[in-house]
Amino acid sequence: MSTSSKPVHILVVGAGAVGCFYGSRLHHPDKNIFVSLVCRSNYSAIRSTGVKIETKQLGNYTFHPHAVYSSNTSASTSQIAPPEGWDYILLTTKALPGIVDDPGEIAPLVNKAPAGRTCIVLIQNGIGIESPHRARFPQNPIISVVTTISAEQTSPGVIRHNRWTRAHMGLYSTGPTGQTPFPPSEARRGKDLLDQLVHIMRDLGGIKDASAHTESELLEVRWHKICINAAFNPSSILCGGLGNAAMIRDVEMLTHIKGCMHEVFDAAPAVVGRPLGEHLAKPEIIIKSTAKNAGAKPSMLLDWERGRPMELEAILGNPIRLAREKGVEMPRLQTLYALLSSAQRVREEQKKGGEAKL
Numbered sequence: 001m002s003t004s005s006k007p008v009h010i011l012v013v014g015a016g017a018v019g020c021f022y023g024s025r026l027h028h029p030d031k032n033i034f035v036s037l038v039c040r041s042n043y044s045a046i047r048s049t050g051v052k053i054e055t056k057q058l059g060n061y062t063f064h065p066h067a068v069y070s071s072n073t074s075a076s077t078s079q080i081a082p083p084e085g086w087d088y089i090l091l092t093t094k095a096l097p098g099i100v101d102d103p104g105e106i107a108p109l110v111n112k113a114p115a116g117r118t119c120i121v122l123i124q125n126g127i128g129i130e131s132p133h134r135a136r137f138p139q140n141p142i143i144s145v146v147t148t149i150s151a152e153q154t155s156p157g158v159i160r161h162n163r164w165t166r167a168h169m170g171l172y173s174t175g176p177t178g179q180t181p182f183p184p185s186e187a188r189r190g191k192d193l194l195d196q197l198v199h200i201m202r203d204l205g206g207i208k209d210a211s212a213h214t215e216s217e218l219l220e221v222r223w224h225k226i227c228i229n230a231a232f233n234p235s236s237i238l239c240g241g242l243g244n245a246a247m248i249r250d251v252e253m254l255t256h257i258k259g260c261m262h263e264v265f266d267a268a269p270a271v272v273g274r275p276l277g278e279h280l281a282k283p284e285i286i287i288k289s290t291a292k293n294a295g296a297k298p299s300m301l302l303d304w305e306r307g308r309p310m311e312l313e314a315i316l317g318n319p320i321r322l323a324r325e326k327g328v329e330m331p332r333l334q335t336l337y338a339l340l341s342s343a344q345r346v347r348e349e350q351k352k353g354g355e356a357k358l
Protein backbone atom coordinates (compact mmCIF):
# COMPACT_ATOMS: atom_id res chain seq x y z
CA MET A 1 0.00 0.00 0.00
CA SER A 2 1.31 3.44 -0.92
CA THR A 3 1.13 6.14 1.70
CA SER A 4 3.57 8.59 0.15
CA SER A 5 1.54 10.66 -2.36
CA LYS A 6 -0.36 12.93 0.04
CA PRO A 7 0.99 13.79 3.49
CA VAL A 8 -0.60 11.86 6.35
CA HIS A 9 -0.90 13.92 9.53
CA ILE A 10 -1.35 12.09 12.83
CA LEU A 11 -1.90 13.81 16.17
CA VAL A 12 -1.39 11.88 19.40
CA VAL A 13 -3.42 13.31 22.27
CA GLY A 14 -1.92 12.00 25.49
CA ALA A 15 1.86 11.80 25.23
CA GLY A 16 2.32 9.29 28.03
CA ALA A 17 4.09 5.94 27.65
CA VAL A 18 1.58 4.36 25.25
CA GLY A 19 1.07 7.52 23.15
CA CYS A 20 4.79 8.23 22.77
CA PHE A 21 5.63 4.61 22.00
CA TYR A 22 3.02 4.12 19.28
CA GLY A 23 3.54 7.69 18.00
CA SER A 24 7.22 6.91 17.50
CA ARG A 25 6.38 3.81 15.42
CA LEU A 26 3.97 5.75 13.18
CA HIS A 27 6.28 8.70 12.40
CA HIS A 28 7.92 8.33 8.94
CA PRO A 29 8.74 11.78 7.51
CA ASP A 30 10.61 10.14 4.61
CA LYS A 31 7.29 8.53 3.62
CA ASN A 32 5.29 11.74 4.12
CA ILE A 33 3.80 10.55 7.43
CA PHE A 34 4.08 13.05 10.26
CA VAL A 35 3.25 12.47 13.92
CA SER A 36 2.72 15.37 16.31
CA LEU A 37 2.11 15.18 20.06
CA VAL A 38 -0.08 16.97 22.55
CA CYS A 39 1.89 16.86 25.80
CA ARG A 40 1.14 18.02 29.32
CA SER A 41 3.77 17.97 32.09
CA ASN A 42 6.42 16.55 29.71
CA TYR A 43 5.96 19.37 27.17
CA SER A 44 9.25 21.23 27.82
CA ALA A 45 11.34 18.04 27.93
CA ILE A 46 9.91 16.65 24.68
CA ARG A 47 10.01 20.00 22.92
CA SER A 48 13.71 20.45 23.67
CA THR A 49 15.10 16.90 23.30
CA GLY A 50 12.37 14.70 21.82
CA VAL A 51 11.18 11.41 23.33
CA LYS A 52 13.78 8.88 24.45
CA ILE A 53 12.45 5.36 23.97
CA GLU A 54 14.16 2.47 25.75
CA THR A 55 13.05 -0.89 24.40
CA LYS A 56 14.76 -4.28 24.26
CA GLN A 57 12.51 -5.35 21.40
CA LEU A 58 13.22 -2.46 19.00
CA GLY A 59 16.45 -0.90 20.30
CA ASN A 60 16.89 2.45 22.07
CA TYR A 61 16.21 5.55 20.01
CA THR A 62 15.02 9.16 20.15
CA PHE A 63 11.76 10.15 18.51
CA HIS A 64 11.52 13.76 17.28
CA PRO A 65 7.85 14.51 16.60
CA HIS A 66 6.79 16.76 13.73
CA ALA A 67 5.28 19.27 16.20
CA VAL A 68 4.79 19.38 19.96
CA TYR A 69 1.81 21.19 21.51
CA SER A 70 1.17 22.00 25.17
CA SER A 71 -2.62 21.53 25.03
CA ASN A 72 -5.50 20.64 22.72
CA THR A 73 -6.37 24.32 22.44
CA SER A 74 -2.88 25.30 21.37
CA ALA A 75 -2.84 22.48 18.77
CA SER A 76 -6.22 23.49 17.36
CA THR A 77 -5.23 27.16 17.03
CA SER A 78 -1.58 26.72 16.04
CA GLN A 79 -0.30 28.31 12.81
CA ILE A 80 1.80 25.21 12.13
CA ALA A 81 -1.09 22.71 12.45
CA PRO A 82 -2.22 21.19 9.12
CA PRO A 83 -4.78 23.67 7.71
CA GLU A 84 -7.18 20.84 6.75
CA GLY A 85 -6.91 19.24 10.17
CA TRP A 86 -5.39 15.84 11.03
CA ASP A 87 -6.04 12.60 9.15
CA TYR A 88 -5.91 10.64 12.41
CA ILE A 89 -6.31 11.75 16.00
CA LEU A 90 -5.03 9.06 18.36
CA LEU A 91 -6.45 9.33 21.85
CA THR A 92 -4.09 7.61 24.27
CA THR A 93 -5.14 9.28 27.51
CA LYS A 94 -6.70 7.25 30.33
CA ALA A 95 -10.40 6.50 29.74
CA LEU A 96 -12.16 8.22 32.65
CA PRO A 97 -15.89 8.45 31.83
CA GLY A 98 -17.71 10.59 34.40
CA ILE A 99 -14.45 12.42 35.21
CA VAL A 100 -13.11 13.52 31.81
CA ASP A 101 -15.33 14.23 28.78
CA ASP A 102 -13.00 12.80 26.11
CA PRO A 103 -15.16 13.72 23.07
CA GLY A 104 -15.53 17.27 24.39
CA GLU A 105 -11.75 17.50 24.94
CA ILE A 106 -10.89 16.51 21.37
CA ALA A 107 -13.80 18.35 19.68
CA PRO A 108 -11.74 21.46 18.73
CA LEU A 109 -9.16 19.16 17.10
CA VAL A 110 -11.67 16.99 15.25
CA ASN A 111 -13.67 20.03 14.11
CA LYS A 112 -10.60 21.64 12.58
CA ALA A 113 -11.14 19.36 9.58
CA PRO A 114 -14.25 19.33 7.36
CA ALA A 115 -17.12 17.35 8.95
CA GLY A 116 -16.44 13.62 9.11
CA ARG A 117 -12.90 13.80 7.71
CA THR A 118 -10.69 13.06 10.72
CA CYS A 119 -10.43 9.45 11.81
CA ILE A 120 -10.60 9.11 15.61
CA VAL A 121 -8.41 6.31 16.95
CA LEU A 122 -9.02 5.20 20.54
CA ILE A 123 -6.04 3.39 22.08
CA GLN A 124 -7.49 2.96 25.54
CA ASN A 125 -8.28 0.23 28.01
CA GLY A 126 -11.79 -0.80 28.94
CA ILE A 127 -15.29 -1.47 27.69
CA GLY A 128 -17.83 1.04 26.39
CA ILE A 129 -15.28 3.74 25.57
CA GLU A 130 -16.37 4.24 21.95
CA SER A 131 -20.07 5.13 22.24
CA PRO A 132 -19.60 8.69 23.66
CA HIS A 133 -17.37 9.48 20.65
CA ARG A 134 -19.91 8.06 18.21
CA ALA A 135 -22.65 10.19 19.84
CA ARG A 136 -20.53 13.35 19.54
CA PHE A 137 -19.05 12.66 16.08
CA PRO A 138 -21.74 10.80 14.11
CA GLN A 139 -19.94 11.15 10.76
CA ASN A 140 -16.31 10.41 11.65
CA PRO A 141 -14.65 7.04 11.20
CA ILE A 142 -13.70 5.62 14.62
CA ILE A 143 -11.02 2.97 15.02
CA SER A 144 -11.00 1.15 18.34
CA VAL A 145 -7.62 -0.28 19.35
CA VAL A 146 -6.99 -2.85 22.06
CA THR A 147 -3.35 -2.90 22.98
CA THR A 148 -1.47 -5.16 25.32
CA ILE A 149 1.68 -3.32 26.20
CA SER A 150 3.71 -2.82 29.35
CA ALA A 151 5.43 0.58 29.26
CA GLU A 152 5.99 3.54 31.57
CA GLN A 153 7.36 7.05 31.53
CA THR A 154 10.29 6.95 33.94
CA SER A 155 10.99 10.70 33.76
CA PRO A 156 9.53 13.46 31.54
CA GLY A 157 10.03 12.40 27.92
CA VAL A 158 11.74 9.08 28.77
CA ILE A 159 9.67 5.99 27.99
CA ARG A 160 10.65 2.48 29.03
CA HIS A 161 8.91 -0.20 27.01
CA ASN A 162 9.00 -3.44 29.02
CA ARG A 163 7.08 -6.05 27.09
CA TRP A 164 4.40 -6.77 24.44
CA THR A 165 3.27 -4.63 21.49
CA ARG A 166 -0.02 -6.26 20.60
CA ALA A 167 -2.40 -3.86 18.81
CA HIS A 168 -5.76 -5.21 17.59
CA MET A 169 -7.67 -2.59 15.59
CA GLY A 170 -11.21 -2.42 14.22
CA LEU A 171 -13.76 0.10 13.00
CA TYR A 172 -16.47 1.06 15.45
CA SER A 173 -19.84 1.88 13.93
CA THR A 174 -22.74 2.00 16.36
CA GLY A 175 -22.03 -0.95 18.56
CA PRO A 176 -21.52 -4.69 18.69
CA THR A 177 -24.04 -5.44 15.95
CA GLY A 178 -21.61 -4.01 13.44
CA GLN A 179 -24.32 -2.08 11.63
CA THR A 180 -22.69 0.92 10.08
CA PRO A 181 -24.53 4.25 10.04
CA PHE A 182 -22.52 5.27 6.97
CA PRO A 183 -23.30 5.04 3.27
CA PRO A 184 -21.14 2.39 1.52
CA SER A 185 -18.61 4.94 0.18
CA GLU A 186 -17.95 6.25 3.69
CA ALA A 187 -17.76 2.73 5.12
CA ARG A 188 -15.15 1.97 2.42
CA ARG A 189 -13.20 5.08 3.43
CA GLY A 190 -13.20 3.91 7.05
CA LYS A 191 -11.87 0.51 6.00
CA ASP A 192 -9.13 2.16 3.89
CA LEU A 193 -8.11 4.30 6.87
CA LEU A 194 -7.99 1.21 9.08
CA ASP A 195 -5.86 -0.72 6.58
CA GLN A 196 -3.55 2.26 6.14
CA LEU A 197 -3.02 2.60 9.90
CA VAL A 198 -2.26 -1.11 10.27
CA HIS A 199 0.15 -0.87 7.34
CA ILE A 200 2.02 2.11 8.82
CA MET A 201 2.27 0.51 12.25
CA ARG A 202 3.13 -3.02 11.16
CA ASP A 203 5.06 -2.73 7.90
CA LEU A 204 6.78 0.62 8.44
CA GLY A 205 6.77 0.77 12.24
CA GLY A 206 7.85 -2.79 12.98
CA ILE A 207 4.88 -3.62 15.24
CA LYS A 208 4.54 -7.16 13.91
CA ASP A 209 1.43 -7.96 15.90
CA ALA A 210 -0.64 -4.98 14.71
CA SER A 211 -3.73 -6.39 13.01
CA ALA A 212 -7.12 -5.36 11.53
CA HIS A 213 -10.36 -6.94 12.77
CA THR A 214 -14.10 -6.78 12.27
CA GLU A 215 -16.19 -4.92 14.80
CA SER A 216 -17.47 -8.06 16.46
CA GLU A 217 -13.96 -9.60 16.64
CA LEU A 218 -12.75 -6.44 18.30
CA LEU A 219 -15.48 -6.56 20.94
CA GLU A 220 -14.33 -10.07 21.76
CA VAL A 221 -10.70 -8.88 22.07
CA ARG A 222 -11.81 -6.00 24.33
CA TRP A 223 -13.44 -8.50 26.71
CA HIS A 224 -10.38 -10.68 26.57
CA LYS A 225 -8.21 -7.71 27.52
CA ILE A 226 -10.60 -6.97 30.43
CA CYS A 227 -9.74 -10.40 31.73
CA ILE A 228 -6.14 -9.11 32.12
CA ASN A 229 -6.83 -5.53 33.24
CA ALA A 230 -9.69 -6.28 35.65
CA ALA A 231 -7.68 -9.02 37.35
CA PHE A 232 -4.23 -7.45 37.64
CA ASN A 233 -4.72 -3.68 37.71
CA PRO A 234 -7.05 -3.22 40.72
CA SER A 235 -5.43 -6.10 42.64
CA SER A 236 -1.98 -4.51 42.37
CA ILE A 237 -3.20 -1.57 44.47
CA LEU A 238 -5.17 -3.56 47.03
CA CYS A 239 -2.31 -5.99 47.64
CA GLY A 240 -0.02 -3.15 48.67
CA GLY A 241 1.61 -2.08 45.41
CA LEU A 242 3.03 -5.19 43.74
CA GLY A 243 3.63 -5.48 39.98
CA ASN A 244 1.87 -8.20 37.97
CA ALA A 245 4.73 -10.72 38.01
CA ALA A 246 5.26 -10.26 41.76
CA MET A 247 1.55 -10.80 42.51
CA ILE A 248 1.40 -14.20 40.86
CA ARG A 249 4.41 -15.47 42.84
CA ASP A 250 2.14 -15.46 45.91
CA VAL A 251 -0.06 -18.55 45.93
CA GLU A 252 -3.18 -16.87 47.40
CA MET A 253 -2.83 -13.92 45.02
CA LEU A 254 -2.45 -16.33 42.11
CA THR A 255 -5.72 -18.04 43.08
CA HIS A 256 -7.42 -14.65 43.26
CA ILE A 257 -6.05 -13.44 39.89
CA LYS A 258 -7.04 -16.68 38.14
CA GLY A 259 -10.49 -16.46 39.75
CA CYS A 260 -11.00 -12.94 38.33
CA MET A 261 -9.85 -14.00 34.89
CA HIS A 262 -12.14 -17.02 34.75
CA GLU A 263 -15.02 -14.85 35.93
CA VAL A 264 -14.56 -12.60 32.86
CA PHE A 265 -14.12 -15.59 30.52
CA ASP A 266 -17.38 -17.04 31.87
CA ALA A 267 -19.34 -13.76 31.69
CA ALA A 268 -18.12 -12.55 28.28
CA PRO A 269 -20.29 -14.85 26.09
CA ALA A 270 -23.48 -13.32 27.53
CA VAL A 271 -22.41 -9.89 26.24
CA VAL A 272 -20.31 -10.79 23.19
CA GLY A 273 -22.81 -13.39 21.98
CA ARG A 274 -20.36 -16.31 21.83
CA PRO A 275 -17.53 -17.77 23.94
CA LEU A 276 -14.16 -16.00 23.67
CA GLY A 277 -12.36 -17.58 20.71
CA GLU A 278 -9.93 -20.46 21.07
CA HIS A 279 -7.20 -18.28 19.51
CA LEU A 280 -7.28 -15.95 22.54
CA ALA A 281 -4.87 -16.87 25.35
CA LYS A 282 -6.43 -18.69 28.29
CA PRO A 283 -5.76 -17.44 31.86
CA GLU A 284 -2.99 -20.03 32.40
CA ILE A 285 -1.09 -18.83 29.30
CA ILE A 286 -1.52 -15.16 30.28
CA ILE A 287 -0.11 -16.01 33.73
CA LYS A 288 2.96 -17.67 32.17
CA SER A 289 3.66 -14.68 29.94
CA THR A 290 3.10 -12.25 32.83
CA ALA A 291 5.67 -14.08 34.97
CA LYS A 292 8.34 -12.95 32.47
CA ASN A 293 7.45 -9.26 32.91
CA ALA A 294 9.25 -8.90 36.25
CA GLY A 295 9.65 -5.44 37.75
CA ALA A 296 6.91 -3.77 35.69
CA LYS A 297 3.88 -2.10 37.28
CA PRO A 298 0.39 -2.00 35.74
CA SER A 299 -0.97 1.36 34.62
CA MET A 300 -3.60 1.58 37.37
CA LEU A 301 -1.00 1.15 40.10
CA LEU A 302 1.10 3.92 38.53
CA ASP A 303 -1.99 6.17 38.48
CA TRP A 304 -2.78 5.39 42.13
CA GLU A 305 0.82 6.03 43.22
CA ARG A 306 0.79 9.38 41.38
CA GLY A 307 -2.51 10.42 42.98
CA ARG A 308 -4.35 10.34 39.66
CA PRO A 309 -7.88 9.01 39.02
CA MET A 310 -8.03 5.31 38.09
CA GLU A 311 -9.81 3.76 35.09
CA LEU A 312 -12.36 2.09 37.37
CA GLU A 313 -15.48 2.62 35.24
CA ALA A 314 -13.92 1.52 31.93
CA ILE A 315 -12.18 -1.54 33.40
CA LEU A 316 -14.64 -2.63 36.12
CA GLY A 317 -17.87 -0.60 36.27
CA ASN A 318 -18.91 -0.87 32.62
CA PRO A 319 -18.16 -4.62 32.25
CA ILE A 320 -19.95 -5.37 35.55
CA ARG A 321 -23.04 -3.41 34.48
CA LEU A 322 -23.13 -4.88 30.96
CA ALA A 323 -22.86 -8.44 32.28
CA ARG A 324 -25.49 -7.71 34.94
CA GLU A 325 -27.91 -6.48 32.26
CA LYS A 326 -27.57 -9.95 30.74
CA GLY A 327 -28.22 -11.58 34.11
CA VAL A 328 -24.57 -12.44 34.93
CA GLU A 329 -22.83 -11.31 38.13
CA MET A 330 -19.04 -11.08 38.51
CA PRO A 331 -18.64 -11.04 42.32
CA ARG A 332 -14.84 -10.91 42.42
CA LEU A 333 -14.75 -7.92 40.07
CA GLN A 334 -17.64 -6.28 41.94
CA THR A 335 -15.64 -6.52 45.19
CA LEU A 336 -12.59 -4.92 43.59
CA TYR A 337 -14.80 -2.19 42.10
CA ALA A 338 -16.56 -1.41 45.39
CA LEU A 339 -13.32 -1.26 47.41
CA LEU A 340 -11.35 0.84 44.96
CA SER A 341 -14.21 3.22 44.12
CA SER A 342 -14.48 3.89 47.83
CA ALA A 343 -10.70 4.29 48.24
CA GLN A 344 -10.67 6.78 45.40
CA ARG A 345 -13.61 8.75 46.85
CA VAL A 346 -12.01 8.88 50.29
CA ARG A 347 -8.74 10.10 48.82
CA GLU A 348 -10.48 12.81 46.78
CA GLU A 349 -12.29 13.99 49.93
CA GLN A 350 -9.01 14.07 51.83
CA LYS A 351 -7.38 16.09 49.05
CA LYS A 352 -10.19 18.62 49.31
CA GLY A 353 -9.51 18.79 53.05
CA GLY A 354 -12.82 17.17 53.96
CA GLU A 355 -13.54 13.89 55.70
CA ALA A 356 -15.33 10.92 54.18
CA LYS A 357 -18.69 10.48 55.92
CA LEU A 358 -19.08 7.48 58.19
Ligand SMILES: CC(C)(CO)[C@@H](O)C(=O)[O-]
Pocket residue numbers: 125147148149150151228229232233244297298299300
Ligand atom coordinates in the same frame (compact mmCIF):
# COMPACT_ATOMS: atom_id res chain seq x y z
C1 LIG B 1 0.38 -4.45 31.98
C2 LIG B 1 -0.99 -4.53 31.35
C3 LIG B 1 -0.95 -5.49 30.19
C4 LIG B 1 -2.01 -5.11 32.35
O1 LIG B 1 -1.79 -4.92 33.66
C5 LIG B 1 -1.41 -3.15 30.82
O2 LIG B 1 -2.63 -3.26 30.13
C6 LIG B 1 -1.58 -2.08 31.88
O3 LIG B 1 -0.57 -1.66 32.46
O4 LIG B 1 -2.72 -1.63 32.10
